Structure formats: C-alpha cells, structure tokens
C-alpha cells in the first residue's frame with residue numbers, strides 16, 4: 001500500500017485489504033487498504049460522508065463489506081461464526097458517534113450493560129467493576145445513579161468511554177469523541193485518553209474532526225479521500241502528500257494553529273508555504 005509508514009517489527013492488529021462498500025448505487029469505499037498496529041493511536045480524518053463511521057462499523061462486524069477482507073487480531077471477519085465473533089467482540093470497545101448511552105438506563109447500568117450481556121458474573125461484581133470504570137474515566141460513585149439526560153456533554157463522553165472499556169479491551173474505537181465539547185472539556189478528554197492509553201496499553205482508532213486532539217494524540221493519521229485511504233502516516237510526513245484535502249485540512253489557518261503544538265510538523269508546514277507539496281509516489 002502506498003503512503004503507509006514502514007512497519008518494521010510492528011504487529012498489525014487490524015488489516016483491511018481491497019475493501020469495497022456499496023449502498024445500492026453509492027460506492028463509499030473502493031479498494032481501501034489500512035493497517036493498525038498494536039499500541040498506536042491511529043486517527044482517521046476525511047470530509048463528512050467519506051465513510052469513516054462505515055469503515056469502523058465494518059471493522060467491528062456491524063456492517064458487511066461488499067468485497068475485500070478485514071482481519072482483526074489475525075482473524076478474517078467474514079470467516080467467523082457468531083461464537084467466534086462474540087469472543088473477538090470482548091477484545092475491543094467502541095465509543096459511538098451518536099446515541100452513546102441508553103437514555104432509560106442509569107450511568108452505572110449503561111456501563112454495566114456489556115458485562116451483564118456476557119452473563120458470566122454475579123451482579124454485585126458487575127456493579128463493582130462498573131464503578132471502577134467510572135472512576136477510571138474521572139467520574140465518581142456519586143455519578144452512578146444519574147440518568148444520561150442529567151449529564152454534561154463532557155460527562156456523557158466519559159460515561160460512553162467507560163462503557164467502551166467495560167470488558168477491558170485491548171483495542172478501542174472512538175468515533176468523534178470530542179465533538180460538541182468546549183475546548184477545556186476537550187483538552188481534559190485528550191489528557192484522559194493519554195493516561196488510559198499509557199496505563200491500559202490500549203491501541204486506539206479514533207475518528208475526529210478536532211485538529212487539536214488529532215495533533216495531541218495521533219501516532220499516525222489516515223486520510224480518507226477518493227473512497228480509499230490516501231495515506232496513513234505520522235503528521236509531518238503526511239503534510240508532504242500532495243492532495244487538496246490534506247492541504248486544506250492541515251495547511252489552512254486552523255490547521256496551522258493546531259500544528260504549532262508539534263514543532264516538527266509546524267516546520268514542515270512552514271516549508272510548504274509556497275504551496276508546493278511533494279507528490280505522493282510509491283512507498284513514501
């Protein structure tokens with residue numbers, strides 16, 4: 001695949017090859033390739049409607065590809081039966097873009113839900129585990145009985161994250177985790193992900209429009225454009241890929257402001273001010 005950083009010694013826990021996804025006449029993905037390596041934070045960016053959420057849904061088996069293969073933890077998704085899929089399901093957690101929490105369930109019951117569905121632990125242990133997760137995301141037992149409608153935006157995101165972590169996964173998917181948060185809540189969330197990543201040794205796949213979190217958290221950024229992953233690279237290398245979306249997204253005013261937090265990337269951005277980016281050729 002072109003535009004992918006060298007992977008010497010790294011284990012890919014997600015391998016997407018030649019993915020095609022169609023809804024009727026509408027082709028969302030066409031020949032999409034992507035690797036995600038253990039312990040990295042990989043962010044996915046792309047215009048609205050380019051298929052970021054649909055890509056995540058296919059990786060976790062909620063949506064079937066029209067063609068191509070997806071291997072998760074070395075296992076090809078299309079070959080797994082329901083029991084094997086359930087086993088795999090225990091190894092990842094997902095914070096969904098919308099409808100994060102069940103409005104009729106308390107905070108604690110929302111977090112406990114994935115454990116209850118497994119039906120293999122007594123309820124007192126499940127509640128204890130859910131409380132621990134609540135604390136892990138910076139909330140407390142006082143919040144356990146609140147209903148989703150009573151939470152602030154930042155708290156809702158944290159509860160959704162606690163639920164995504166409830167089965168102690170090694171891989172988490174975050175779909176627009178900071179959307180709708182004010183800058184301070186967003187910074188707090190980014191700090192939380194950093195800590196959790198370090199302490200729980202998580203691999204994180206994050207879809208985001210938020211440039212500040214992108215710069216603060218990502219080891220690599222995958223750009224979704226023209227129905228495929230155009231490149232998946234650390235930001236300084238990605239900036240050198242000549243594509244209109246990358247130029248507009250990273251080298252516009254907002255992009256440059258965000259890149260100031262990463263001196264190496266800011267230097268590359270400055271060197272590209274004449275608008276000439278290096279063309280993407282072969283394995284860059």
Ligand SMILES: Nc1ncnc2c1ncn2[C@@H]1O[C@H](COP(=O)(O)OP(=O)(O)OP(=O)(O)O)[C@@H](O)[C@H]1O
Pocket residue numbers: 023028046047048049050051052053054055097
């Ligand atoms: N079940 C479905 N049936 C038909 N079309 C769908 C379905 N799910 C998604 N799509 C279409 O697939 C395209 C990609 O949708 P997706 O939600 O993945 O976009 P996105 O990149 O996540 O956008 P955003 O940044 O706005 O969240 C859109 O045109 C959407 O309307």
Ligand SMILES: [Mg+2]
Pocket residue numbers: 052053054097175
């Ligand atoms: Mg989406």
